[in-house]
Amino acid sequence: MADEKRVYAFGKDEQGADVTEGSASMKFMLGGKGANLAEMAKIGLPVPPGFTITCQTCVEYANAGNVWPEGALDEIDAYRQDLERRIGKKIGDTDDPLLVSVRSGAPFSMPGMMDTVLNLGLNDNSIQGLIKQTQNERFAWDSYRRFIQMFSKVVMDVDGDLFENAITAKRLAAGVKQDNELSSEQLQELVEEFKEIFSEEVSAEKHPELVIDGKVTFPQDPNQQLILAIQAVFGSWNNERAVIYRRQNKISDDLGTAVNVQSMVFGNKGDTSATGVAFTRNPADGTKEFYGDYLVNAQGEDVVAGIRNTQPIAQLKETKGLEQAGRDLDEVFGILEQHYRDMCDIEFTIEQGRLWMLQTRVGKRTAAAALKIAIDMVSEGLISKEEAVLRVNPAQLDQLLHPQFDAQAQYDVIAKGLNASPGAAVGSIVFSAKDAVEKEQAGEKVILVRWETNPDDLAGMIAAEGILTSHGGKTSHAAVIARGMGAPCVCGVEALKIDAANKVVTVAGSDLVLHEGDLISINGTTGDVVLGAVDLVNPELSGDLDVILKWSDEVREMGVLANADNPEDAKIAREFGAGGIGLCRTEHMFLGDRKNIIQSFILADSQDVKDKALSDLLEAQTGDFVGIFDSMDGLPVVVRLLDPPLHEFLNDPRELDKEIIRLELEGASEELLKEKRSLLAHIDEMMEANPMLGLRGVRLSILNPELPRMQVRAIASAACDLKLQGKDPKPEIMIPLVSVKAELALLREVCEEVIQEVFEEKGVELEIPIGTMIELPRAALSAGELAEVADFYSFGTNDLTQTTFGFSRDDVESKFIPNYLANKILTVNPFETIDERVVELVSIASERGRATNPDIVLGVCGEHGGDPSSIMSLAKVGLDYVSCSPYRVPLARLAAAQAKLESTTQASDNR
C-alpha cells in the first residue's frame, strides 16, 4: 500500500490560503485532535500550520514490529519541508528556526498514551536563532531546557524527577523560590546538566544511533528528534496504561493513533502572551457560560501542572494586552458551538496578543450537564430533540439515581472490589442478616458484610444501607439483589478475610482489623471500600432528566419493563417509567415467614401436611399478586412460575452435619438424632451436583404439579378479584427453563385448566397470555416449535449466557473473568454486555419463533436488559421490549431511544 496517503496538511500556506487536507469526519484516520485541527483550520479559525500522520501508519508500524512502512518517512519529510515553506522558516535554522510540537491523537481520547513534546527543533545551533528572533535570551534557554526535559521524559522514558531535582538544586544554589526567577545563565547551565542526565540515562544499547564517540548524546539533528518523537508516540499506543484504558473503555486495539506535528506558538513570550483551556459551556452543570482558565506568560504544560494560580477565562478581556485576544476567543466559542452544534472544550495560546487555537473537541460533561446542555440546545434551535436524546450517555444516568461520595471528600481506600451495584453508603459493620435487621430497627445504619449472600440474607440486605462481600462476581446473589433493590454493593473484595463467627475482618496486606460496629463507607459505583464515614451527596433528580426521557419515549420503539417482585418495587418501577413488569420472580415470595411453609411442603410426610402448606402458600401468594397487579394496574405483569431448586429453601446440610456430630458427641437422645439424621438424608437426597442445571424451572413444575397449580390459581384469583373491583389487571404467566416443546405444552395445559376453573368460580374472565423464557440453547434452537404453544418469549440472557459459555456466573465472575479480561481473552464481561454468540442464539430464536407465530411478543429480562450496549444489540434483533431492574428503567428508556435513532441515522463520528 505504498500509494496510501499517510500525511495530511492543515492550516495556511505562505500566501495565507488554507491548504488543509483533512476534516472533522476523518477521526479514524487523523485521530480526534488532528481531525478537529483540520476542521478548525477549514472554518477559518487561527490554527498554527502543521500536518498529521495517520493512525493507519501507526498500526502498520506497530504490526511490522516497529518498522516504518515503505515510503512513509519520505512522505513525512516532504510534508516537513512543505511546512517550512508555508511558515517561511527552517527547522534547526541558526537564524530563524521553525519549532514544532509533536502530539499524539487517537480516534478516541486516551489518557495513558504519550502526549506531547513541545519546542522540538531546538539544538545548540538553533537556540542562537531563537535568541536572535525573540531578543529574549532567557525565554530561549528556558525553551531549550523544557524541550530537553520533555523529550527525555516522554520520548526516552527518562525519570522526570532527575530533571526536577536538578532545577531545585539550581534554585537553591541561586537562592530563588520560583523557576521563573532563574536567570538566563542559570538556565543555560541547566541545559548542559540536562544533556548530561540524558547521556547517563538513555541506554546506548537501545539507541545506538545516538552514540557519538562512545557516548549517548542528546540528538542535535532536528529531523532525528522529529522521527524519534513520532516513533515514541506510535510506541505509546501499546504501552500498558493505554492497553488497560482501551480494555476498560472497549476501544479496539486496531485503531492506532495519529501524530500531529504543528508549528509552535508561544504563550510564554511575555505579558501579552498566555495559554489556557476552556469549555464553551459549564461542563459540571451545563450552564451557558464560558468556562475555563488561562495563565499569562506560560506554556500549556504550566496550566496543567498547577504551579501558578490560573485566572478565570472571563477576565481575559479585561487583561491588559489580551483584550483583543479575549474578544476573539468569545467569537471562536460561538463559531465552534454553531459549527459543532455541541459544547466544545478547547486549548488555546495567545502569542504576543494573537490568539491561536491548538485543540478542540466535543467536551466531556457530567450527566446533569449533558441533560441541561442537550435541552438548552434544543431551545436554542441548535439541535433536534432526537439529537438531544443521542447526546446523553445512558451509562452516566446512574450517577443521577444514587447517592455518591462527595467529590470534595478526602478518604483512604482500604480495599477494592467489584463495582456491583451503583451508589454509595455509610454504616457500621454487621456480619449477619439477623444483626442487620436488629440494628436497623434500633435506628442504626449498617453495612452487611458477608463472605457471600444467599436468599436467607434477604431481610438483612433490605435492612442494610449497603452490601459488601468478599466473594462472588457482579452477578452473584448479592450483586443481583442489590441492583434490584437499588442498594449499593461492592462484592468480591478478595483482600477482606471475613471471620463472621468471631465478627472480625482482616485486610490482606495491612494490619487493619475491623470489628462489628466499625464505621465504613462503600462506593458501589467504583468498588471502593473506605474506613470511616465519607460524606455522601444525594443528587437531586432535575426536571431535565424527565424531559430527555419523555423525548426518548417519543422516539423509542422498544418497550421498557421492569423486574420487580413486590408492590414497593413495582411502584418505583412505575415512577421510573416502566411500561409494566417483565419479570416477577415468585421465589422471593417464599422467603421470610413463608420459608417455613414451603419447607413443610417439601418435607411433608403426609398429603394433609402438603395440602395445608399449599393452601397457606395460596393465600399468601394471592395477596402478593393482588398488591403487584394493583400497583401496575393497566400494565402487563409477567409472573414467572417458581424457578429455583427446592433444596434452596432447605437448611444447609453442612450445618446439619455438624449439628448431628455435636449432638452425637454430647449424647443426645436417639430419637432426636434419628429425626435429625432423617432430615439430613432427605436434604442430601435433594442436593445436586450442579443445581443450575438440575431440578428447577419447568422441571420442578412437572414433577410437583401442585406448585404451579397453586401459583396459577393465586395469579388468576388475584386478577379476577381486582377485575371484579373495577381494576384492570394484566397478568401473564411465564414458564422458565423450558428445553423441549412437550414441557411447555404440558404446563400450558395445566395453567389453562386452573385458569378456567378460577374463571368459573369467580364468574369473571380476562386475558392471561402464557409464554416461556428462552434461556437454554436448546430452547433457542427449538423456538420454531415452542412458538406453537407460547404467546410470548422472554429471553433469559443471564442463564443463556451461562449455558452458551458453560460459565456458572457465581463461580466464574470472581474466579477467572477478571483474569480473562486482564489477558484480553474476553473483551467484555459477557454477564454485563451481551456476547455476540448469545445474540446469535437470540436472533435465531426470534426468527424461528416469528416464522411460526408472527404475533409472538419477544422480550429480554436478563441483566442485559439494563445495559446500554446490550440494548443496542438486542434492538437490532428487533425485540419488542427489555425488562430491567427498576433503577435501570430510565437508562433503558434512553438507550432504547438511542438504539432506534442509531438504526435510522448514521451515528455522527463526532459524538
Next chain:
Amino acid sequence: MADEKRVYAFGKDEQGADVTEGSASMKFMLGGKGANLAEMAKIGLPVPPGFTITCQTCVEYANAGNVWPEGALDEIDAYRQDLERRIGKKIGDTDDPLLVSVRSGAPFSMPGMMDTVLNLGLNDNSIQGLIKQTQNERFAWDSYRRFIQMFSKVVMDVDGDLFENAITAKRLAAGVKQDNELSSEQLQELVEEFKEIFSEEVSAEKHPELVIDGKVTFPQDPNQQLILAIQAVFGSWNNERAVIYRRQNKISDDLGTAVNVQSMVFGNKGDTSATGVAFTRNPADGTKEFYGDYLVNAQGEDVVAGIRNTQPIAQLKETKGLEQAGRDLDEVFGILEQHYRDMCDIEFTIEQGRLWMLQTRVGKRTAAAALKIAIDMVSEGLISKEEAVLRVNPAQLDQLLHPQFDAQAQYDVIAKGLNASPGAAVGSIVFSAKDAVEKEQAGEKVILVRWETNPDDLAGMIAAEGILTSHGGKTSHAAVIARGMGAPCVCGVEALKIDAANKVVTVAGSDLVLHEGDLISINGTTGDVVLGAVDLVNPELSGDLDVILKWSDEVREMGVLANADNPEDAKIAREFGAGGIGLCRTEHMFLGDRKNIIQSFILADSQDVKDKALSDLLEAQTGDFVGIFDSMDGLPVVVRLLDPPLHEFLNDPRELDKEIIRLELEGASEELLKEKRSLLAHIDEMMEANPMLGLRGVRLSILNPELPRMQVRAIASAACDLKLQGKDPKPEIMIPLVSVKAELALLREVCEEVIQEVFEEKGVELEIPIGTMIELPRAALSAGELAEVADFYSFGTNDLTQTTFGFSRDDVESKFIPNYLANKILTVNPFETIDERVVELVSIASERGRATNPDIVLGVCGEHGGDPSSIMSLAKVGLDYVSCSPYRVPLARLAAAQAKLESTTQASDNR
C-alpha cells in the same frame, strides 16, 4: 379423504386366480403381517383368502375419538361380501358358514397389542352349519367355546381365568384330565356357561348395543362380531402396554395398526390337521436347518399355550397323513428364503393334509445367529457383503462381548435399576473401594455397592467384578467408568437403602437386609439385582463377528477410535479394532498414589513445594504416555489436557467439617485445629456452586499454566523417547472446554513453546497436532474462528448435551429423565441417543470449521460415539471419526458401516 382406499384383498378368488392387492413393500399401510400375507399370496404360496384394513384407518379412527371415518364401514362390508363370494361361503350361514380370524398387524411387530380372534362368525345358528360341514360335532362346539372365550377376553376384556375355571370345573365334574377329553355335550354346556359369564362380565353401560331384554347378550350377528373385533384391535393400539412398548422401541405413535380378516383354516380337524411355527434357519445359533414345532390336531393358540408337548418340525414329513404337507413346507421354506433373501419365521396350519401359510416375517435372531446367517447367505450368493453388514443390529453385539446370566438359570430379582453398563457379574457385597481392593487381593470376587461412586473409588471399581449404586443415572460416574472398563454396572437402584457406615443394605418394600459378604448377582444389561449367585456364561467370540467387522471396515468411511486412559485399555481397544485413541483423559492418571502429589501442588504454600509436585507429576505422566503411545504405536492418540476442577482432587469439605467439630469437642490441640481449619478454608475457597460450569478445562490451564506445561512436556518427551527407540508415536493434544478463540490461541502458544523446547532437548521432532473439544454451544457457534487455531475438533457431545439442554447429567438422569420418558416429554434419553438440536450445533460447527479450514479433522468423543443411532446422525453431518469406550468399538465399526450404506442405498422396508 373419503376416496382413500382403506381395504386391500389378498389370496385367490373363486376361480383360483390371485386377486391380491397389496405387497410386502406396503408395510406402513397393511402392517407387517398384512403386507407379508399379500406378498406370500402374490408369489403363489397357499394363503387363506382375506382382506386387510389399513393402519391409516386405525389412526383416523383413534384420532377422531373412536369414530369410524366416513365410508370405511361400507368398504369393509363390501370386502366381506367379496370374500364370501371368493370362498363361496357366507359368514353366519346355517349350512356352510364362513369363519374368519381377525388379527392385528402393525408396521413393526408389537407385543402388547390385541392379537388374534379366531373362529369369528360362529353363533347359535352357524354352529349347526359347522357341524353339518365337518360332521364333527365335538370340533364344532369346541370351536364355538374357543371363540366365545377368545372374543370375551380379547375384544371385551373379560378376565380369562373365569373361563379357565369353568373348564377346570367341567373337567373335574367329568373326571377327565385333558380339555380334549371333554365330550361334545360337555363342550356345548360350556358354551352356555361361557355366554353367561359374558353376560355377567361385560358392562351394559359400555356396550348398550349388546343389551337385549335388559341383559347383555353374546352378539349373534357375525357382522357385529366382526366390527367389534376390528374396533378392539384399533383400540389396543393405544393401550398402556402398547404405548410403553412403542416408547421403549422408539416407534412412532402415529403409525397405527392394520387389521387382517382372513378365512379360517383348521388345524384341529383331526389327525391329518396340525398347526405350527417355524424358522427357516436356527434363530439361536444361525445353523442352516429348519427349526420349529408343530402340534397335531390343534389350533394356533395351543402351540403357544404349551398345553401339550410339541413335535420338532423335522418330524412332520414322517407323520402319517402329514407327509405331503411336510414336503410342501420344505419347499415353502426355500421359496421364502429365496424371495425374502433372509431367514424367515412363519406360522402355518395344515387342514386335513393341506398346508396353509398364516404368517411370515423376517425372523428375530440372537446376535450370534445374525452374524452366522448373514455370512452364510453371502456364501450362498443370496446377499452381498454390504447387505450382510446391514443385517446385524449393532446394539445386539454387546451380547457377544460380555458375560451374561445363563439363559437357563432360575433366579428372583430383588430390585431393578438402570442398565448402566452391560454384562453380568457375581460377587460378595463390599461397601467401600478400600474393602473391594483388599478382598480382591485376598482372592474374593466382590460387587462394589455404593450410594454413588466418585473418582476416589476408582481402584475399588477396578478390583470389583461389578458396580451397583443406589443413585446416579446412566452417565453417572459409576456408569461412565464402568462402561469404559467394560465392567457390569447397575445404577440408580432406588429401592436400595445403603448404610455404608454400618455395612447394611435394606431393600425397600421387603424385609430383606443384606450385609457385607452376602453374595449377589447383577445384570448390567437389564438392570436386575439378584440375591445369590446366578450362573454366568462367557459367550465365545466367534470368528463370524470378526468377518462382519472386517466387511464393515471395508465399507465404512468414518473412523472408529477408542476412549482409553491407560495402556491396558489401549490394548483392548486395539484388539477390538480401534484406529487409535480419540480421548485419553489425563485426570484419571492423577488418582491413586498420585492424588497426594496433585494435592500437594494445589495446596502448596511455597514455590518449592509446587515445583517438587510438578516434577513428580511430570515423571509419572511421562511414564503413562510412554505406555499408551507404545500400545497404540503407529496410531493417533488424542490426549486431553486436565479437565476437572482441581477441588475434585481434594478432600470432601463436609468430612473435614465433621472432623474439625469432633476435634474441637475432643479438645484437640490449637495447632492441629488451626491446620485443619486452614485446610478447610482453602478447600472451601475452591468449592464451586456448579463445578460443571466452573474453573475447569482450558480455564484451569490458563490460571495454572504450570499444569499444561507439565502435561505437554510429558506428552512430547514420551513421544520423542519412543521415536528415538524407532517407534512411531502419534500424539495429539486436545484442549477442553474452550468457549472463545483467545483461550485456544493462548494455550496453543503455550503447547507449541513447550513442544519446541522438548524437541530441542531431545534432538528429535515429530508432528503433534493441537485441537480442541467442541462441548459448549458458544464453541460450536464460534467454530469458524476457532478453526484458525485448531488442527482438529472433537465434539464432546456429553457436555454439549448438558449445556444445550441445561441438564446436569448427574442430577437429571435419576431425578427427572425417567419421569420425562414416561410422560413422553422426551422420546429418548439425550445422553444415550444424541438430540437433534445437539446435532444441529455439531452440524453448524462442522460447516463453520470447514469453511475456515477445509482440512480440519472432526470427530466425536462423547458417549454418543458408541450409540448406533447417534452414529447414524453424526455420519450424516460428515464427521471423520467417532471415539467410544473400547468395548463399544466393534459396535461402532458396524454402525459406521451401516451409516455409510444407509446413506448410499435406500433402506429396505423389510429389514
